[in-house]
Amino acid sequence: xxxxxxxxxxxxxxxxxxxxxxxxxxxxxxxxxxxxxxxxxxxxxxxxxxxxxxxxxxxxxxxxxxxxxxxxxxxxxxxxxxxxxxxxxxxxxxxxxxxxxxxxxxxxxxxxxxxxxxxxxxxxxxxxxxxxxxxxxxxxxxxxxxxxxxxxxxxxxxxxxxxxxxxxxxxxxxxxxxxxxxxxxxxxxxxxxxxxxxxxxxxxxxxxxxxxxxxxxxxxxxxxxxxxxxxxxxxxxxxxxxxxxxxxxxxxxxxxxxxxxxxxxxxxxxxxxxxxxxxxxxxxxxxxxxxxxxxxxxxxxxxxxxxxxxxxxxxxxxxxxxxxxxxxxxxxxxxxxxx
Amino acid sequence: xxxxxxxxxxxxxxxxxxxxxxxxxxxxxxxxxxxxxxxxxxxxxxxxxxxxxxxxxxxxxxxxxxxxxxxxxxxxxxxxxxxxxxxxxxxxxxxxxxxxxxxxxxxxxxxxxxxxxxxxxxxxxxxxxxxxxxxxxxxxxxxxxxxxxxxxxxxxxxxxxxxxxxxxxxxxxxxxxxxxxxxxxxxxxxxxxxxxxxxxxxxxxxxxxxxxxxxxxxxxxxxxxxxxxxxxxxxxxxxxxxxxxxxxxxxxxxxxxxxxxxxxxxxxxxxxxxxxxxxxxxxxxxxxxxxxxxxxxxxxxxxxxxxxxxxxxxxxxxxxxxxxxxxxxxxxxxxxxxx
DNA sequence: CTGAAAGCGCTTACAG
DNA sequence: CTGAAAGCGCTTACAG
Numbered sequence: 001x002x003x004x005x006x007x008x009x010x011x012x013x014x015x016x017x018x019x020x021x022x023x024x025x026x027x028x029x030x031x032x033x034x035x036x037x038x039x040x041x042x043x044x045x046x047x048x049x050x051x052x053x054x055x056x057x058x059x060x061x062x063x064x065x066x067x068x069x070x071x072x073x074x075x076x077x078x079x080x081x082x083x084x085x086x087x088x089x090x091x092x093x094x095x096x097x098x099x100x101x102x103x104x105x106x107x108x109x110x111x112x113x114x115x116x117x118x119x120x121x122x123x124x125x126x127x128x129x130x131x132x133x134x135x136x137x138x139x140x141x142x143x144x145x146x147x148x149x150x151x152x153x154x155x156x157x158x159x160x161x162x163x164x165x166x167x168x169x170x171x172x173x174x175x176x177x178x179x180x181x182x183x184x185x186x187x188x189x190x191x192x193x194x195x196x197x198x199x200x201x202x203x204x205x206x207x208x209x210x211x212x213x214x215x216x217x218x219x220x221x222x223x224x225x226x227x228x229x230x231x232x233x234x235x236x237x238x239x240x241x242x243x244x245x246x247x248x249x250x251x252x253x254x255x256x257x258x259x260x261x262x263x264x265x266x267x268x269x270x271x272x273x274x275x276x277x278x279x280x281x282x283x284x285x286x287x288x289x290x291x292x293x294x295x296x297x298x299x300x301x302x303x304x305x306x307x308x309x310x311x312x313x314x315x316x317x318x319x320x321x322x323x324x325x326x327x328x329x330x331x332x333x334x335x336x337x338x339x
Numbered sequence: 340x341x342x343x344x345x346x347x348x349x350x351x352x353x354x355x356x357x358x359x360x361x362x363x364x365x366x367x368x369x370x371x372x373x374x375x376x377x378x379x380x381x382x383x384x385x386x387x388x389x390x391x392x393x394x395x396x397x398x399x400x401x402x403x404x405x406x407x408x409x410x411x412x413x414x415x416x417x418x419x420x421x422x423x424x425x426x427x428x429x430x431x432x433x434x435x436x437x438x439x440x441x442x443x444x445x446x447x448x449x450x451x452x453x454x455x456x457x458x459x460x461x462x463x464x465x466x467x468x469x470x471x472x473x474x475x476x477x478x479x480x481x482x483x484x485x486x487x488x489x490x491x492x493x494x495x496x497x498x499x500x501x502x503x504x505x506x507x508x509x510x511x512x513x514x515x516x517x518x519x520x521x522x523x524x525x526x527x528x529x530x531x532x533x534x535x536x537x538x539x540x541x542x543x544x545x546x547x548x549x550x551x552x553x554x555x556x557x558x559x560x561x562x563x564x565x566x567x568x569x570x571x572x573x574x575x576x577x578x579x580x581x582x583x584x585x586x587x588x589x590x591x592x593x594x595x596x597x598x599x600x601x602x603x604x605x606x607x608x609x610x611x612x613x614x615x616x617x618x619x620x621x622x623x624x625x626x627x628x629x630x631x632x633x634x635x636x637x638x639x640x641x642x643x644x645x646x647x648x649x650x651x652x653x654x655x656x657x658x659x660x661x662x663x664x665x666x667x668x669x670x671x672x673x674x675x676x677x678x
Numbered sequence: 679c680t681g682a683a684a685g686c687g688c689t690t691a692c693a694g
Numbered sequence: 695c696t697g698a699a700a701g702c703g704c705t706t707a708c709a710g
Contacts, residue, residue: 002703013681018705026679043479045455049397050703052388053686060436060458071422072411073622079418083410086439090449095436095458097399100425110429117387119399119434140382227626261628283412284623287566289600341687352697357689365695389687392702680710686703694696 001044010038021046060095061310062120064111066127066193074226076254076282077297078126081149084303085124092311094121101127109134115141121314124148124306129195144313148306149297150196160313162306162323166196167203169295169327173249173277174207176329176338183247183275185215188233188259190225190251197251200279204249223255230258238266246274247335253278253285256292260334276334279327290333298325340383349377360385399434400649401459403450405466405532413565415593415621416636417465420488423642424463431650433460440466448473454480460653463487463645468534483652487645488636489535499652501645501662505535506542508634508666512588512616513546515668515677522586522614524554527572527598529564529590536590539618543588562594569597577605585613586674592617592624595631599673615673618666629672637664 003021007014012035019027020035027035039045052058063085065078072079082098089096097120099111114120115137122144130138135156138145147161177185187204189197205215223233230250234241241263250256256278260270268274270290278285281296302325309321331337342360346353351374358366359374366374378384391397402424404417411418421437428435436459438450453459454476461483469477474495477484486500516524526543528536544554562572569589573580580602589595595617599609607613609629617624620635641664648660670676 003705004703014704015681015706016679019680022705028679031679043455045452047392047703048456048458049388049391049395050686051705053386053392053688053703054705056388056686058388071622072418073415073422076412079411083412086437090439095449095453097434097436098425100429110434113384114434116382116384119387227623231628258626265628283410284566287597289570289604342689343687353688354690354697355695358696361689367695370695386687389702390689392687392704393689395702681708682710683708684706686705688702690700692697692699694698 001042003044003046006039006042006044009042010035018046056118057314058119058121059093060097060120061089061314062097062099062111062114062123064099064123064125064127065101066129076284077252077280080280080282081126081299081303084299085307088304088307092307094311099123112137115143122146122310124310126150144310146306146310146313148302149299150193151199158320160309160321162302162309162321162325164297164302165324165326166199167206168324169279169297170200170203170205170249171207172203172327172329173200173279173295174204174213175210176207176335177247177249177275177277178208178211178213179339180247180275180336181213183245184219185213186219186221186241186246186248187215188221188223188230188248188250188255190223190255192225193251200251223258225252225254227254227258227261230255231261232258234259234262235265238262238268241274242266242268247277248274249277249279251279253280253282253292253294256294256334257285257288260290260292271333271335275336281330286332293332293335294330295327296330297327301325340381342383342385345378345381345383348381349374357385395457396653397458397460398432399436399459400428400653401436401438401450401453401462403438403462403464403466404440405468415623416591416619419619419621420465420638420642423638424646427643427646431646433650438462451476454482461485461649463649465489483649485645485649485652487641488638489532490538497659499648499660501641501648501660501664503636503641504663504665505538506545507663508618508636509539509542509544509588510546511542511666511668512539512618512634513543513552514549515546515674516586516588516614516616517547517550517552518678519586519614519675520552522584523558524552525558525560525580525585525587526554527560527562527569527587527589527594529562529594531564532590539590562597564591564593566593566597566600569594570600571597573598573601574604577601577607580613581605581607586616587613588616588618590618592619592621592631592633595633595673596624596627599629599631610672610674614675620669625671632671632674633669634666635669636666640664 003017004014007017020032125145125147126149147159149164151163187201208215221233223229256276263274278292278294281294285292342356343353346356359371464484464486465488486498488503490502526540547554560572562568602613617631617633620633624631
């Protein structure tokens, strides 16, 4: 049933139906209520395609996932962020579309296609390594975009973002481990999120330095962002870890889980002989035993801010907002309590 | 730029532009190629809202998640299924919209809203406990729907589905554990997915029976579908588990992970004193140590079948397909190898 | 506050 | 094979 038919059926004009169903103040309360009630009675709902065509609003936002992202299962932090976004957006009556990076696409990435076809009203971008091409698209089509969580590249002007302060997160780890003077400090980094991993490390190094510890570059281990890879990485280093007391800060919780497995396998006592500190604080690590200490990234704070600001941008409020949100330390079982 | 403007610009009619860009055979190859090239040159793309309004196709499908589903993080099996679907659908150039069950909605669930507003062309349903109301909506709006993975309720006529044969999965577990005559058999079930958990159990019992083992109802443990809950559940039972050798089959891998933690905490040797068998085979469990033996649900087979069939239904091919896909046993570290 | 009318940008039956 | 025209179902400026 179209709005014209429905309008005729209940004896008002199509315009009034539209106004009532869109909560326009141009319609009297009584009339609105009458129409709403009739709409329910006749199961009438406005066709969203036609609405979109007219209003240029789709009621859908896109989440642009990082390039290296393969699956929710492999990157639990992204799954967590996704969950938070979904929950947050439900209050705005917006639907969500996830945009993966499409390796197979030659000419158009799905991101490009979705922008050009106007399938979404705006983007939440979890990926900073946008190509110049993609950046241009955003500019050209004036798509509202809010960048969030992790920086991966230089931030251009007039971009909106809510980033987790990765440097500060690392700094907290450094200041904390710096207190344990008899532990050799290690950092496990990942290949995928280079920029962010670098920031975390720089913060770590700087925190340690403030405590008088000079970090040696040879104590950086490298792996991919998966449990298995981290486990194998630490296994390859296990003799040195067995020799002396170490305090290991990892790029992410997932890496920490892998490291923990290798340490347990080698019967290295935790936190006695090796302390282990993850980063992100994904839900999974508080389910696993031992509970891994970590640097908590304030997803709960970042996501609502990013969503609400994206809504503002879509409503054409042209303010630019840029914020760094500070992580905090969460001490659990794999490090010593703060004295 | 509209297709009319673009057409004028390059000296053809709007109809021809539309045909060329939609790969219609009614346009000569040369003309098509000319138009495609010009489209690229002028950055022209058809507006998908207008297309949708005309064709009644959105190029988007919905995934209806179970009611008890809260997050990708809590239910890793759903995250896994989601990953598979996303990967599969990319070949069809369809976008995906996840529909959560909205507890807060009084009158319209987001499922209802999305059906009525015609925001998607069809649904992949991971939830069987649809209300009568929702079932009626599907019928009334003729929305193509493919049900998949786990049954949770009675299956009505002319529904399309690709289900994992939960009974058979349990049966495999039963036949397998049945060989270990000196182990007491346990089953850990969950509150959330009652129907499916029941089927898995019935299969288990029947497999055991074939081996001459009569399962006692007191050996059913109950928890929620989370690692913590499963862990606490097994802890509460730990004395009996310490007393005698047990073979524990769990509703899901997540439950198995929780059970494993409790067993390890109590220093019960695995698989010597307790054998443990999960179900689903989520990616995470092959990352964790020890690797948990499990009943592998053929997500890789089910998802492509369901997606491809949904595409068929959307193309108005009115065939009904219903299939049960058999799981298989994957023996890893928490059970003895099959002799 | 209400309605008649125009138009959003496409696709496709129709005529040639 | 190609083009002119109608119409998908809305919203909103305009007139009253």
